[in-house]
Amino acid sequence: MISIPLLADMLSADSTATSGVTTALGAATQPLELDVNKWFSREMMNDWLNSGINFGIRVVLAILLFLIGRWVIRRLLRIFERILKRREIDGVAVTLLGSVLTALLYIALFLTLGGVLGVKSVSFAAVLASMGLAVGMALSGQLQNLAGGVIIMVTKPFSIGDYILAQTVEGSVRAVSLFYTEILTPDNKRIFIPNGVLSSGVVVNYSHEETRRIEWTIGIEYDEDFARVRSAIESLLESDERVLKTPEPVIVLHKLNSSSVDVLVRAWVRSDDLWPVFWDFNRRVYEDFNKRGISFPFPQLTVHQGK
Structure with missing residues (x-):
């Protein structure tokens, strides 16, 4: 049979060792208590x-x-x-x-x-x-946009308020920041184009020049007298003060189609007047030609039936 000594017997057998351990624990605990007291002392709290x-x-x-x-x-x-x-x-x-x-x-x-x-x-x-x-x-990709903004500032392809076409986006330039250019479209949408793409792509500036040219293609029937049509168009252009006298408007017989004769009309206006003049002239041509009895053509197909 194997006998296992009890803990009390072991401690009583070696009382000297037990007292030594107790002394060591007390010595280790005393500095800790002193440090805690010093840590939360009044001087430390004041600090x-x-x-x-x-x-x-x-x-x-x-x-x-x-x-x-x-x-x-x-x-x-x-x-x-x-x-x-x-x-x-x-x-x-x-x-x-x-x-x-x-x-x-x-x-x-x-x-x-x-x-x-x-x-x-x-x-x-x-x-x-x-x-x-x-x-x-x-944001390494934005560095290209930053460089594009600097290029736009130096080259000045457009100004604030200009109407431009760039990256299939058409509208007025509202603002140019370090990285993006803000475009306001005619239907009131704000579109932001990165300057890097904008500076390296094609930009069409419609507002850069003070004047612009308008073109109309008006179809008439083959039976119509071109001189009479030309006189009617000249009267309409002369009566509109927004149409510039210089350069002079151009009215030519442009193309002979299968069912119509195309008359090409070119006139110069101020850039701000372009669309109002364009739409007004279309309406006035329609009304004036009807009054004069000038007919507009429509597609015709002549069929000959054999015997």
Whole structure:
């Protein structure tokens, strides 16, 4: 039979070892109690309180500084925009330069706020640089749009308010930011085109020139007298003050179709008057030709029946 000694017997057998362990535990516990008391001492609590009050004051000052700085930035941007407009700087350049200045001013404001909160300028700048690198790597495709915005500002293919056609989108230019150009379509839709695509693609600017040419193709029957038709069209053009006298309108016999004769009419108007003149002339031709008895053709097919 195997006998297992009890714990009490073991402790009683070696009382010297037991007392040594107790002494060691007491020695290990005493410094811990002293450190805890020192950690929660009155001096330490006062230091915490003072640090909290100082940080709270810094936060309040930072908030006030941010509000004041934002107001100052807005005022500076308005003054900057007025100066550029007085110097007749293009609207696209005004928008892009305003965006760049806004970014720089807010970066300076945040650096100042970091100093108020106790963040060292070098550390804060390093953090901003790291964040900028990370954002730049994440948004590498936007760098092309940024470069496209600069190209648009330098080359000036259009201005704010111009009516353009680009990337199958047709409308008026409302704004040009660092990365996108905002287009307002005739049916009141806002479309944002990336500057990178816009600067490298084909852009048709309908508003760049002060005058534009309108073309009409009017079909008449073969039986009609071209001289009479020409005289009627000349009267309609001369009676419209929006049609420019120079260059002179052109009225020619353009094409002989199977069922009609096409008369080509070309006239110059101011760019803003293009569509009103175009639609009004169509209506007036229809009404005047009916009064004069000039017939409009329609497709005809002659069939000869054999015997």
